[in-house]
Amino acid sequence: INAEYMGNWIINMEGAAKIETKKEEEKKVEEIKKEGTKDEVPKVVKPEEKEKKKKKKKKKKDKKVEAKEGGEEKKEGSSASGKEEVKATAAPRAQDNSIFRILGSWKDGESKQTNPPMIPIQEQFPDGKYPLGVVSEYKGPNSYRMANAALKEKEALREADYNCFRKAAECHRQVRKYAQSIIRPGKKYISMVTDIENAVRRVIKANKIEAGLAFPCGCSINNCAAHFSPNPGDDKIMQKGDVVKFDFGTHVNGYVIDSAFTVAFDPTFDNLLTAAKEATNTGIREAGIDARLEEIGEKIQETMESHEVEIKGKTYKVRCIRNLQGHEVGRYKIHAGKTVPTVKGGEPGKMEEGEVYAIETFGSTGKGMVSDDLDCSHYMKSPEAKHGPIKNTRSKFLLKLLEENYSTLAFCRRWIDDLGFEKHYSALKPLVDAGAVNSYPPLVDVPNSYVAQFEHTFLLKPTSKEVLSMGDDYQTSFLL
DSSP: OHHHHHHHHHHHHHHHHHHHHHHHHHHHHHHHHHHOOTTSOOOOOOHHHHHHHHHHHHHHHHHHHHHHHTSOOOOTTBOTTSOBOOOOEEOOSOBOOGGGSSSOOBOOSOOOOEESOOSOHHHHOTTSOOOOOEEEEOOGGGGGGGGOHHHHHHHHTTHHHHHHHHHHHHHHHHHHHHHHHHOOTTSBHHHHHHHHHHHHHHHHTOOTTSEEEEEEEEEEETTEEEOOOOOTTOOOBOOTTOEEEEEEEEEETTEEEEEEEEEESSGGGHHHHHHHHHHHHHHHHHOOTTOBHHHHHHHHHHHHTTOEEEETTEEEEOEEOTTOOEEEOBTTBSSOSOEEOSSTTOOOOBOOTTOEEEEEEEEESSOSOOEEOSSOOEEEEOSSSOOOOOOOHHHHHHHHHHHHHHTTSEEEHHHHHHTTOOSOHHHHHHHHHHTSEEEEOOEEOSTTOOEEEEEEEEEEOSSEEEEOSOOTTSOOGGGO
């Protein structure tokens, strides 16, 4: 009897071991499916498939609520089918921005957009002609250009390109106005920047590299000057004492609008924001055909550093951040060619006819120098064709995906998630290591300092200068 019992016990244990081994194997297979191995091309879940799954889950949830409540009235925002309805109402053009201290309010006038923005730009302008920016005549030796017939003909040849810039600029203005209606203390930064980015995609009818965001929406906080946008899982909340630089770009056919503004809710920072705003305005005013870059930098510094700010009883001179500069903008290139210094003694050179620039200035209560911080969110495919070998199959697949969707424009880690590429960092890092993708970490001044930024994009046309990204929130009287 004992022998028979022992025999049965051994058989049962062997069976249990086999079952356990099978379970472990199945678990490993599931992990591989989800994460992908080094040499396996990952399954990319398309955004529309993700959306379908979300809607399916919501539908089930709504049905449970209906069953539980026994036919009570449905929750607001849900249709009879259980799908969430996006509520957009006609938006008046006027908008009070006094909560932001330095930003101007939007004036009354004709409005073709809703809130949140849902109407694509091309539907608002069916003739395909988009609003001019703020046009300023050249002065001095170039004052003849405005009336010159030959230059007018030359300019007409590029009208289609200028129209792309204007379309992207009008999108930026409309979304900027919307952004200023939702940026409030107590909200998560990731929620606000996602709403802003999605609004751009709707209004510009984003289509891979044909039109869309030129780079992620930045929300650099306090001593962080640039290149911060929340990564997945970052739940930072906006505080009433924050000084935040909102910087986002739009493009149509690679013609880029790069524009930024700073928000603060505490009057303590009024002088800091005013300094950066006036310095940017000075740079734009001094810019023009044949303008010397180093002289523009000197004028910017004079304007910026004429301001002081008192914080908690201590007075700080507002300093230009000397290692952040304005820049020429190229097609599908945010930073191309020449740079515009913001301090005296910058690299010599001059602006030329046909060039496009983004003038941006950063005023700081710190040292006026920035360095790299951790937790990078901004990346951009290297415009250089050559890079090191990429052996990782997932990395090769990711690079192809990035090329198709962003070309040489910037992207962030959240956007890789949006493409459905799961657990992307292990595939992204080898691309950075090989030099195929460049990383752009957050740039910070010293701790406990505050930085403000303003930025606009403009064209140096043959006959005049056109500031593309201006709106009511940025005063334009300085150009007149």
